Amino acid sequence: MPVIVARDLTKVYGDNRAVDGIDFEIARGESFGLLGPNGAGKSTTMRMIGGTLQRTGGSMLVAGLDPAERGPEVRAHLGVVPQQDNLDEELSVRDNLIMYGRYFGLPYSYLRAKADELLEFAQLTDRGKAKVGSLSGGMKRRLTIARSLVNEPKVLLLDEPTTGLDPQARHVLWDRLFRLKEVGVTLVVTTHFMDEAEQLCDRLVVIDRGRIMAEGTPRQLIRQHSTREVLELRFGADRNAAVVAQVEDIGSRIEVLPDRVLIYTDDGEGALEAVTTRGLSPVTSLVRRSSLEDVFLRLTGRSLID
């Protein structure tokens, strides 16, 4: 029995169809991703799951309840990590956890111990009395995630959890999310980072302009929509387009981006050899495995991060 079911979900702002009739099901304990560029409709979808945004059409059930009809009850089961931190700047770090628990109607006797546990989880034990404003971006993000766990949610909604963090802070966060996954929390993650989607998601949908373009595990999506390897060539900004004619037939497909040429092939090294035997000398060349970025490029003709 899926924990979240959306059917023909639609949100229209004026004449903009932000979410344009999407369907998905998320199983209990699953880690589900919504991958797409900014403005694809990911956050809008997340807010409709929590019932904090009214949908225009379609249906939605979370733990068997309609969030538009029973918002407070539905959210009792949810942990929400919004795209922008909305910590309470007027309270201390620890009080942020405790007051948030009070909003769920939880008793102080439970919350005092829980706050200590969550401070440890967020590696903020020594900052409990500090004001939120004094925390770094990574610390705030960890606190926001810790806060979302205060009601021991069945489902955690993470909207762009690591945007704006440095690489080290991202890895710390991913580690925390893996631990939650291990204990059976259902994760719903939106991201425009393909590596994040590959790291965190068992299954994902690729969204663009409010519509689902593809669905599957990261591996399935790559297999279906891309080749095993990719050869990336840089000839310099003005030459990239000019050499395309000479390498067009090498791989099974070719993409020309402003800064590089991508040749899709199952044998990257072989393709690179073919390029050099034709007398072409790229400034740099790289053979790598296909990623979700390539899937997205294939499906939409655009890159994820503009």
Add this chain to the structure above:
Amino acid sequence: MAEVTRGAEPFAALYGRNARAVIERGFKVIRHQNWAVMVSGFFEPVFYLLAMGLGLGGLVGDVTGPDGQPISYAAFIAPALLATSAMNGAIYDSTWNVFFKLRFARLYQAMLQTSLGPMDVALGEIFMALFRGFLYAVGFMVVMLVMGLVVSPWAVLMIPVALLIAVGFASVGMAVTSYLKSFQQMDVVQVVMLPMFLFSATLFPIDVFPTAIQWFVQAMPLWHGVELMRDLAVGHLDVATAGHALYFVVMSVLGVWFTASRLRALFLR
């Protein structure tokens, strides 16, 4: 199926029965800081009373009170200043403050991620605004007492009446905020409030206006607040006093209904 749940639990989408938690948060914040903000709200009407009542009052001398007896100019404007301060506090809390917490601090966004609903947030915030108004009203009464401006035991009712005025303005103010999209539009609120303060017979009697303008002033809520306070200050109660109170009861009922119908537009956008 959806229709059945809607019929059975009309408030299930909007109310989590936990406005108390919003109030707890308000008191926690007051305890830890915000004293500067609290105190400034108290001093504003006191400064007006000192400058106008004592300063200008020396030039004006005595004026005619609600019961036809002469009273000092300070005693004439003090009840009006209390009514105005109740109005200003309520409007500030229900427009600027709500808008700021909604758009910039994203405090309500965080609250609404939990099992709180918009109704809990609105009730909790209105309660906090009233609590603040209560403190100001008590403070102002003490100042009036010290200045010898309280001459009737009825004057103690000015405190609950200040809260009634605040509920009327706050409930309408919150509904109006649901239509606002930017701080620039907030200025329009100011354009309404300032003339209402200056021309609602606060600083001079209403009979200086031509009849047509008097009717207009008498339609405005603040005029009723001012007259109600003035009657209580000297203990001159009649049918008109009850009428002024009724005006605010009706305004509050309509305002609460209006705000309740705008909760989705206000918070779930």
